[in-house]
Amino acid sequence: MALTKWQVVKLVWNTVNLSTVAGVVVGLIGRARFSRGPRGLFYATGYKLRFPVAGAFTIGNMILTKHDRAYFEARPxxxxxxxxxxxxxxxxxxxxxxxxxxxxxVWSFLRTGCPASRNPFERLASLKDGNYDEKPVRPLGQILSQTFRRS
Structure with missing residues (x-):
């Protein structure tokens, strides 16, 4: 399927602004295999590094995962x-x-103990679509005391 005008603009701009280039570098460091995805996206599959801990993550137009391409095809x-x-x-x-x-x-973790629940970027990308459960907001003092409590 042909790309829309805006998908082409995003593809070009995310290359010029070096974010997709950074995604390629991270994929190379993680010894990933590269392929084209839909809508101007690229996949870096078989990513070998343990960080970040996520089923998939995106840098520019590059989506990286430790899984194979079928992982994305089963999860539109x-x-x-x-x-x-x-x-x-x-x-x-x-x-x-x-x-x-x-x-x-950091903000989300301080508010909920979860890195995604109050992260505005995850919320704007849809917590549900990213397979995140929304955790309730807790009092900041409670989070800080649990975080820094001595064993």
């Missing part, structure tokens, strides 16, 4: 979730997305 909703992250890279001029995403993880 997850691919849509990851595609939304590629649009976030587009809107945030590429690599600034990474530290902002980390701040989202």
């Amino acid at each position: 909703v997850l691919v849509r979730h990851e595609e939304r992250h590629s649009w976030q890279y587009f809107c945030l001029f590429g690599l600034p997305m990474l530290p902002l995403y980390v701040l989202g993880v």
